[in-house]
Amino acid sequence: MIGKGMRLFGLAAAMLAAGTALAQYNLPEPQSPIAREIYDLHTLIMWIIVVIFVGVFGTMTWAIVRHRKAAGHQARQFHENTTVEIVWTIIPFLILVGMAYPATKTVIAMKDTSAPDLTIKATGYQWKWGYDYLQEGISFFSTLATPREQIENRAPKGEHYLLEVDNPVVVPVGKKVRIITTANDVIHAWWVPALGVKQDAIPGFVRDTWFRADSPGIFRGQCAELCGKDHGFMPIVVKAVPPEEYAAWVAEQKKKMAAAALDPAKQWTLEELKAHGEKVYAGNCVACHQANGMGVPGTFPALSGSKIVTGPRQAQIAVVLNGVVKEGKPTAMVSFKHLSDVDIAAVITYTRNSWANKTGDAVSPAEVKAQRK
Amino acid sequence: MQVAHAHNGHPGHGEHAHHPSGIMRWITTTNHKDIGTLYLVFSLIMFFVGGVLALGIRAELFQPGLQFWRPEFFNELTTMHGLIMVFGAIMPAFVGFANWQIPMMIGAPDMAFARMNNWSFWLLPPAALLLVASFFVPGGATAAGWTIYAPLSIQMGPGMDLAIFALHIMGASSIMGSINIITTILNMRAPGMTLMRMPLFAWTWLITAYLLIAVMPVLAGAVTMLLTDRHFGTHFFNAAGGGDPVLFQHIFWFFGHPEVYIMILPGFGIISQIVPTFARKPLFGYSSMVYATASIAILSFIVWAHHMFTVGMPAAAQLFFMYATMLIAVPTGVKVFNWIATMWRGSLTFETPMLFACGFIFVFSMGGFTGLVLAITPVDIQLQDTYYVVAHFHYVLVAGSLFALFGGAYYWMPKWTGHMYDETLGKWHFWLSMIFFNVTFFPMHFSGLAGMPRRIPDYALQFADFNMISSIGAFGFGLSQLIFVYVVWKCVRGGEKAKDRVWEAAEGLEWQLPSPAPYHTWETPPVVR
Numbered sequence: 062m063i064g065k066g067m068r069l070f071g072l073a074a075a076m077l078a079a080g081t082a083l084a085q086y087n088l089p090e091p092q093s094p095i096a097r098e099i100y101d102l103h104t105l106i107m108w109i110i111v112v113i114f115v116g117v118f119g120t121m122t123w124a125i126v127r128h129r130k131a132a133g134h135q136a137r138q139f140h141e142n143t144t145v146e147i148v149w150t151i152i153p154f155l156i157l158v159g160m161a162y163p164a165t166k167t168v169i170a171m172k173d174t175s176a177p178d179l180t181i182k183a184t185g186y187q188w189k190w191g192y193d194y195l196q197e198g199i200s201f202f203s204t205l206a207t208p209r210e211q212i213e214n215r216a217p218k219g220e221h222y223l224l225e226v227d228n229p230v231v232v233p234v235g236k237k238v239r240i241i242t243t244a245n246d247v248i249h250a251w252w253v254p255a256l257g258v259k260q261d262a263i264p265g266f267v268r269d270t271w272f273r274a275d276s277p278g279i280f281r282g283q284c285a286e287l288c289g290k291d292h293g294f295m296p297i298v299v300k301a302v303p304p305e306e307y308a309a310w311v312a313e314q315k316k317k318m319a320a321a322a323l324d325p326a327k328q329w330t331l332e333e334l335k336a337h338g339e340k341v342y343a344g345n346c347v348a349c350h351q352a353n354g355m356g357v358p359g360t361f362p363a364l365s366g367s368k369i370v371t372g373p374r375q376a377q378i379a380v381v382l383n384g385v386v387k388e389g390k391p392t393a394m395v396s397f398k399h400l401s402d403v404d405i406a407a408v409i410t411y412t413r414n415s416w417a418n419k420t421g422d423a424v425s426p427a428e429v430k431a432q433r434k
Numbered sequence: 435m436q437v438a439h440a441h442n443g444h445p446g447h448g449e450h451a452h453h454p455s456g457i458m459r460w461i462t463t464t465n466h467k468d469i470g471t472l473y474l475v476f477s478l479i480m481f482f483v484g485g486v487l488a489l490g491i492r493a494e495l496f497q498p499g500l501q502f503w504r505p506e507f508f509n510e511l512t513t514m515h516g517l518i519m520v521f522g523a524i525m526p527a528f529v530g531f532a533n534w535q536i537p538m539m540i541g542a543p544d545m546a547f548a549r550m551n552n553w554s555f556w557l558l559p560p561a562a563l564l565l566v567a568s569f570f571v572p573g574g575a576t577a578a579g580w581t582i583y584a585p586l587s588i589q590m591g592p593g594m595d596l597a598i599f600a601l602h603i604m605g606a607s608s609i610m611g612s613i614n615i616i617t618t619i620l621n622m623r624a625p626g627m628t629l630m631r632m633p634l635f636a637w638t639w640l641i642t643a644y645l646l647i648a649v650m651p652v653l654a655g656a657v658t659m660l661l662t663d664r665h666f667g668t669h670f671f672n673a674a675g676g677g678d679p680v681l682f683q684h685i686f687w688f689f690g691h692p693e694v695y696i697m698i699l700p701g702f703g704i705i706s707q708i709v710p711t712f713a714r715k716p717l718f719g720y721s722s723m724v725y726a727t728a729s730i731a732i733l734s735f736i737v738w739a740h741h742m743f744t745v746g747m748p749a750a751a752q753l754f755f756m757y758a759t760m761l762i763a764v765p766t767g768v769k770v771f772n773w774i775a776t777m778w779r780g781s782l783t784f785e786t787p788m789l790f791a792c793g794f795i796f797v798f799s800m801g802g803f804t805g806l807v808l809a810i811t812p813v814d815i816q817l818q819d820t821y822y823v824v825a826h827f828h829y830v831l832v833a834g835s836l837f838a839l840f841g842g843a844y845y846w847m848p849k850w851t852g853h854m855y856d857e858t859l860g861k862w863h864f865w866l867s868m869i870f871f872n873v874t875f876f877p878m879h880f881s882g883l884a885g886m887p888r889r890i891p892d893y894a895l896q897f898a899d900f901n902m903i904s905s906i907g908a909f910g911f912g913l914s915q916l917i918f919v920y921v922v923w924k925c926v927r928g929g930e931k932a933k934d935r936v937w938e939a940a941e942g943l944e945w946q947l948p949s950p951a952p953y954h955t956w957e958t959p960p961v962v963r
Contacts, residue, residue: 085896086880088816099812106810110803117774118796124777125792128713129784136714136781145775146722146768153767157760160810165753167812172749212892214499222498224894242746247586248679250744250819254885259815261745263680264585265673268746281894285744285819285887287579289586290506293890359572360506360591393589 089255092280092301093272096257098167106160113156171257174271177239181230185242185249185262185284188291188348191399192230195241199314203228204344205294209352212294224281227344229298232274233307239271246395247289253282253299261286274301291348329403331410331423338411341404346412349393354416361393365416374409374424378432381405398433402426461556464548465953466533467850472555473530474843478919480522480562485912487515492874492908495901500892508891509577510593514565516580517597520697521604522562524835528700529554529611531842532639534850536615538944538951539633541624541960546617547610554610561603568593568600579889581690582657584671584682588664595664598657605650612643612650619643624943626962630721633942637724638703641731645692645699648735653689656682680745687738695734697831698798699727701838702769705791707942708845709773712788713780714939718772726765726772733762743814752811759809766802770795785937786860790841793868794834801829804879819889822882828875840867840918847922848936852950853929859921866914873907 091097128134184191189204206225210216219225232238242251242262252259253272260270274280282297302310329337343352346364350356354365364370369377382405384396397405406426413420453459463469490511494502503511533551537544545551568575573591576582587594619640623632632640660682662668669675671682702723710717717723739747739755747755773795784792804826808814817823840863848854877900882888886897893901932949943962947955 085884088883089885095812096816099816102810103807103813103816106807106813110806114799114803117770117799121774121777121792121795124774124780125782125784128778128780128782130714130781131783134779134781137779138715139779140716140718140776141720142718146719149771150764150768153764157763160806161757161760164756164810164812168752168756169749171812171815172752212500214501218498218895220895222895223892247589248583252887254816257812257816259744259818263673263745265679266746270746282885283887283890287509287583287586287819287889289589290504290509290577292509293505293887293892357504357506360574391589 091257092255092275092278093257094275095167095171095272096255098170099257102164102167105163109156109160171270174239174269176237177271178236179232180239180241181232182241182243183230183251183262183297185244185246185251185288185295186399187246187289187393187395188284188295189344190226190249190251190284190295190297191245192228194311197311197315199311199318201228201314202344203230203298205296207294209343209347221281223294224283224296224298226296226298229279229300231300231302231307231310233304234274234277234301236304237271237273239269241267241269243267245399248286249288249295250285251282251297252285253280253297255280255282256299259285274299277301277303294348327426329406329423329425331414331421334407334410334423335414337403338407338409339415341400341408342411345397345400346408354412354418364412365418367418370412371418371420374413374422374428375432377409377413378405378424378429381409382429382432402429402433405429462552464544464552466537466545466548466551467951467953469545469551469555470530470533470535471850473526473533473558476555476558476562477523477525477527477530478922480518480526482915483566484515484518484523485915487511487518489908489912491515492905494891495893496905497902498893498895498898503891505891506577507574509579509889510569510575512889513577513579513582514569514575517600518562518565519831520580520693521601522558522565524697524831524839525604525608526558527839528639528642528697528835529608531635531700531704531839531846532611532615535846535944536618536636536639537622538849538947538955539942540619540622540627540636541943541956541962542618542622543954543957543959545614546622547614550610551614554607554614557603557607557610561600561607564596564600564603568596571596581683581686582660583686584660584663584679587660588671595661598661601657602654605654608646608650612646615639615643616647624956624959624962630724631962633703634706634717634720634723634727635700635703638699638706638727641727642696642699645696645731645734649689649692649696652685653693656685656689659685680742683742683745684739687741688735690741691738692731692734694827694830695730697835698838699731701794701835702727704838704842704845705773705794708787708791708841709776711845711937711940712783712785712791713777714782715776715780716941718775718778719768722768723772726768729765730762733758733765737762740809740811740814743811744818756809756811760806763802763806763809770799770802785844786855786857786864787841787845787937789861789864790837790844793864794837794841797829797833797837797868797871801826801834804829817882819887820882821878821886821888824888825875825878825882828878832875833871837867840864843918843922845937846944847925848932849944849947849949849951851925851929852932853925853927854932854936855921855925855929859917859924863914863917863921866917867911870907870910870914874904874911875907877901877903877907 088100091100180195182193189202191202193200203226206227207223211218242260244262244264249262256272258270258272260268280299284295349361350364356363382398385392385394403426406424406429409424413422571592574593576590576594576597578587659670663670669677671677671679737759740759881897881900934949935945
């Protein structure tokens, strides 16, 4: 019986050992001064704990082994000893003071968001991140880049499964980056472990945090506050690059933004709109309405065969722009007016000409623009 | 403690004659032992319901990718697992122990308010029904986490409303139960039993009952505000209407932190009864144990925001809550040191209750250590909402509260049923629970440190090994609990006749009663000298 138990335990131990080769057992390698302080604090506390652990459970184990009735040990009826009780109250208190001192210094350092070199606003959406570089005037969305096939086990999973995005946050190495967080719908949290930052993003409020990346690299994190069904699918990727490369990236982004701003004047064909719309759909709509347009019965309505999608185009544009409010309460269909006219026109065109929907309509960006309030 | 005049209710008093039998006995009962049994059976059923939900979670997390559930259903599983285990399993189980044991331990004939006692219990099944039924309403059960943070909980479907009503009802039940326990302990102790001569289990429950009365109304307030935000156009938690989503977290955790002590303090009481019995010597520091329990209870009101270190509080607030949280380590340490000092130079035997007590001290302390790690604000900010936190609170709640409950059940079951339980199976239950518990939850420390957020249905590949081990452990742990059901069943049906003083060195009034304890006990109070 005991042998069987031991073998089971051995199996578990072997599996733990097998895990060693692949997985890590500690906080990720710190990549910023604050992350390093957190790492060192954790190490310090772990050593204190190990010492206490050995002391306390060494004593307990000794008692269990030596002071057994089966070993013929007689109970000594001692109890109540004020000196002992004062000692084991004071000593832990002193240890705690020793731990609190370095922790206090780190708390104050983490809170010091003054004099940043660069400020980025991160906005949490269900379920993606929006970034605004406040001085540079760059804005973009960052959505999960892992294909649905990998999530649904229809394709082998890539190296950065669930931790990859279409547009990473690019920052210069060695500069103090202040991240301002807020949210559009529910509370999210912007977290990059290697940089030692985690800050809740709260709708209607602005909070801030900061980091300074030590060296170039790509640092991956995830939303850390439960924010609904795709909470696990809105990663954060920060790419730290040398300052020259950063400057080049900023210039390129500005050019792209300028080009996008001109777009509404362009004449789009139905095919072009559909092709672009499919991408917008995959980034914004697919989580609820599903790739087959059938939604989730009882929770998220189907678009395929929907009266709104096959009805008058103004009504559908209104839904996408303003969201759906039922009985004075916002629904899961939130406003998408943060998307560009082109994106909205494209995604509406795509939904009107996909699955069972065959309206043949091409909605132009100008129509969307006209309906914006 | 000596009883001078022990006039116990003799069996065969004819007391059953006035009571309905069959199902009506249980529906109309005002007997503390019957009600205790009802609470314990109810909590055991809910423990298995919550356990099945947990296995649903672990099945999905066995491998990366989505295998079994849609992400929204996964969130329903995590939410309902939490709500059911906290409000349906752990809390009612401790109330069950209080009902059975407190009158017998303090020499009272019953609880102070016998009819209200019946009502406190019978509120629970409808509440549980609301929770379970919420899976079947449109949109399913609430998927906002057991912490039901606004504004996410405002987005939920009607399942959220059912959960809110369930919380209201269970809160009312807890408050009534607490009033009953406080009144019983303060007014119905046997002559000579001063407060400082009370068994520690009664002490810890007295303090817990005060905590419950203080914080359950706060929870009721929070969920009522949520309800009016959802349906009646208020904006308590909506910034667009001048409200604040973080306000919900402050109110919730002002309830929530004392709540975690509500779930552990009676456990401390049970352990403090078991350890001296099997060490065959008195508890090392009785009065310091009482003071430590009271200190923990008082501190629990000023540490709530350590659950909120990432919401962006000012540095001064972060520091205050960090220091206050660290202070809790002092009285908790005093308790652990006391238990070990009680074992020291004793004459130890290791029957199943003692195994669970030793397991409790060992594994609960691990949860205490990780609690200390999490108290350090900068480290907490890194680990908040990761699997490290999941590991931490399962170490204190499963290995803490649950192991204490199992220990208590094995300790007093012979007194309740009149039969000895199957010691071999009890030991198997302990060892399998202990091993599988650690296989399940120890790797979660590593997945949390490595950066795995909690409440996600799918994860990056570097977390795959730890999750697979956790899932295997969880199924082992879940199956091991079936042994307990079998042991209880067997013990109720028959077995070796239990002595009145079941354990050689057991001290306390309950051991002076016959086994099984008669339907009515201490009709004439004993005199404690």
